[in-house]
Ligand SMILES: Nc1ncnc2c1ncn2[C@@H]1O[C@H](COP(=O)(O)OP(=O)(O)O)[C@@H](O)[C@H]1O
């Protein structure tokens with residue numbers, strides 16, 4: 001089922017005397033295509049959970065409309081929306097067994113939808129099979145590992161066959177290895193069931209790796225929506241560029257002058273004649289550097305970290321705005337590096353220029 | 365190893381001494397007294413060892429009255445006060461804003477002196493030549509003829525005693541239950557809501573199990589407290605509880621020691637041991653039941 005958000009806004013009143021109201025979500029417009037996995041991405045406090053709660057019906061928007069398919073659900077209470085919701089802390093009922101937890105939503109069904117005990121257990125077992133926990137049905141949540149609890153929570157959300165599955169930071173309580181494994185799992189389950197899924201995370205790598213589309217938010221505002229690779233290659237502003245990618249993009253103070261792009265005193269390359277001259281931010285992705293003895297970017301060399309196939313060249317530059325530049329380069333070029341200076345050429349496609357004032361992307 | 369053990373015992377010594385002198389020794393002493401027949405506290409002598417004290421106490425109409433009163437008190441006030449406290453706490457926790465403020469109000473009776481509260485009850489229930497008490501005034505509105513609550517029929521006095529006990533224990537229970545309710549993670553309710561759970565089912569399947577440890581704690585301490593009731597009855601009916609037919613087991617024990625009919629530590633000890641056995645039995649039953657119904 002496709003989901004349409006029209007100008008959805010949520011304002012929380014300020015707490016305490018003179019506190020300012022919080023625009024947790026500001027004019028969210030998005031049509032979520034049917035059967036896709038959407039990654040909702042942004043730093044902590046940017047309004048991801050609020051957006052999810054607006055979709056689930058736990059919160060009512062201050063303004064705007066929400067449609068599920070053709071039906072408007074803006075004022076429909078949570079219990080009638082038929083969404084599956086997985087909480088960050090799983091919210092499994094600690095006093096119920098795994099089976100009882102999974103059948104819990106089914107016991108609420110009324111009227112024609114009412115199920116017999118056998119049907120409920122059968123449905124729960126199917127859901128448990130999907131997430132591979134069918135051998136844990138008689139345990140209590142306290143007797144499960146974090147990853148297993150996560151699966152139970154997903155099974156509980158899936159058992160009522162929701163039209164929409166919402167996951168709020170589902171991986172943040174897992175250790176690194178489980179996180180990797182579980183995100184693949186979520187992807188597989190989503191593919192198998194074809195349920196429109198929205199997945200909240202503050203970890204860009206997580207969102208990039210499994211989403212069909214990502215939505216990048218900050219301070220309640222949607223900054224960019226698109227396919228992960230598109231957003232990575234073509235961020236619309238400095239925030240999005242910095243937020244996506246590990247290691248992060250290297251940002252320099254630069255300027256456009258005499259039809260060329262400069263970083264400090266180094267002239268990187270010529271730009272089109274109609275590019276507006278002035279100060280800019282120059283972002284260079286770590287993979288955008290090329291080792292070249294007479295390259296235009298003159299850096300001081302700090303150290304080289306070899307990580308198998310690639311190496312990470314850590315360097316400095318007077319115009320660089322953070323602690324140290326990181327360039328990712330194939331390890332076979334290790335021999336070319338020596339001394340305490342290194343020169344780079346850059347791949348123009350990996351160089352992103354942003355307006356100094358607005359931090360918006362400049363296409364030069 | 366040896367040295368460590370010695371150290372451990374040294375650390376434990378103050379606690380052991382204190383508990384030994386003030387808890388264990390008296391307990392054993394009471395037990396011994398209860399089997400010493402015809403003990404005379406002045407001469408510190410007794411005739412023999414046997415179960416006569418128990419058979420005397422169990423045949424004493426005052427003790428049987430006290431036993432009956434105590435049981436009625438326990439059976440009525442423990443469920444009633446816990447139930448009402450739960451209802452009030454549920455109400456309070458749904459009015460988020462005024463909760464703290466209300467908590468203070470409901471807690472006031474707890475820090476108020478028992479005897480002062482007794483005075484208030486006098487005003488509510490006492491019949492004087494000038495007034496029939498507020499309660500009778502209220503009942504009068506419904507055409508009920510005045511009842512003498514403090515000196516009248518047994519059931520009226522029992523009603524006042526139960527009312528009073530419920531009133532006095534309520535604040536503590538409300539305090540415990542409101543904090544127990546507040547400690548239930550909001551996410552459970554959100555999860556239940558998204559799954560379309562009715563309010564009634566949410567309460568039965570989520571809230572109640574989640575607060576069951578606290579509820580159980582209140583019931584056990586409620587039972588023990590009600591079995592040990594005494595000062596409440598004194599506050600309402602004065603010290604001559606036997607005459608008022610309002611004595612409790614602890615009251616009986618006290619009377620046997622110091623009251624007008626006092627000076628019988630053996631009978632008092634036997635009654636105390638009987639009370640101990642009753643409380644122990646009930647608590648064990650409670651614990652067994654809790655295995656079945658209390659979660660975690
Ligand atoms: N119930 C609430 N009352 C007031 N402010 C809230 C409430 N819930 C969230 N907020 C505020 O809204 C903003 C977004 O919160 P949230 O959606 O939880 O962020 P995220 O999930 O992206 O970390 C934050 O500034 C937060 O403080």
Ligand SMILES: [Mg+2]
Nearest residue numbers: 045048049050
């Ligand atoms: Mg959140």
